[in-house]
Amino acid sequence: MEGKPARLSRTVMTDLVLPQDTNHYGTIFGGRVMAYVDKIAAITAMRHARKPVVTVSSDSFDFLAPVKLGEAISLEAFVTYTHNTSIEVFVKIQSENLMTGEVTTTGSSYLTFVAVDENGEKNPVPPVIPETDEERMHFDTAPERRRLRIERKQERTRRMLPPET
Numbered sequence: 197m198e199g200k201p202a203r204l205s206r207t208v209m210t211d212l213v214l215p216q217d218t219n220h221y222g223t224i225f226g227g228r229v230m231a232y233v234d235k236i237a238a239i240t241a242m243r244h245a246r247k248p249v250v251t252v253s254s255d256s257f258d259f260l261a262p263v264k265l266g267e268a269i270s271l272e273a274f275v276t277y278t279h280n281t282s283i284e285v286f287v288k289i290q291s292e293n294l295m296t297g298e299v300t301t302t303g304s305s306y307l308t309f310v311a312v313d314e315n316g317e318k319n320p321v322p323p324v325i326p327e328t329d330e331e332r333m334h335f336d337t338a339p340e341r342r343r344l345r346i347e348r349k350q351e352r353t354r355r356m357l358p359p360e361t
């Protein structure tokens with residue numbers, strides 16, 4: 197399958213933080229941010245694969261700074277790595293104080309998707325071609341992240357099994 201540059205699926209999304217998005221501290225709900233992250237990452241993966249995708253994994257999520265009521269939340273996502281049927285997407289989250297223009301990075305995460313066919317069976321994806329220094333950095337470090345995820349999944353699966361008698 198022919199490779200595709202990461203820039204072709206890069207996705208940007210901005211929204212205004214309204215009262216219904218916030219908790220009683222006047223800052224955005226963590227769950228709302230995670231929903232945005234899953235959505236933008238899924239759009240990016242589908243733009244790359246041009247097939248339906250399902251989320252199989254999300255890496256740990258660090259909330260570095262709150263996003264406040266009345267600020268803009270901006271997310272940027274791009275494909276960092278592909279394997280046979282899986283696509284890794286990096287998402288960066290920033291807030292912007294619309295009065296001052298101050299921009300703060302508030303979090304980031306990697307998500308992994310699997311492309312599926314009409315029966316929900318896994319399906320091959322085109323390789324990604326990194327072009328910028330940032331894309332190459334994420335690409336070069338991806339095999340190690342993939343290895344750790346697979347290890348973590350095996351360990352969790354083992355822990356969910358009933359103890360042997």
Ligand SMILES: CC(=O)SCCNC(=O)CCNC(=O)[C@H](O)C(C)(C)COP(=O)(O)OP(=O)(O)OC[C@H]1O[C@@H](n2cnc3c(N)ncnc32)[C@H](O)[C@@H]1OP(=O)(O)O
Binds near residue numbers: 317
């Ligand atoms: C858009 C949405 O939000 S969908 C809703 C949430 N997501 C879902 O419901 C998905 C539920 N899961 C599934 O349906 C199945 O696990 C499937 C179809 C995705 C995969 O089925 P399986 O045949 O068991 O897949 P398998 O274990 O071979 O893994 C498929 C690929 O995913 C990768 N993978 C699987 N689990 C993980 C994980 N936890 N982390 C990272 N990669 C993973 C594998 O390495 C493999 O990659 P490769 O083909 O590129 O080498």
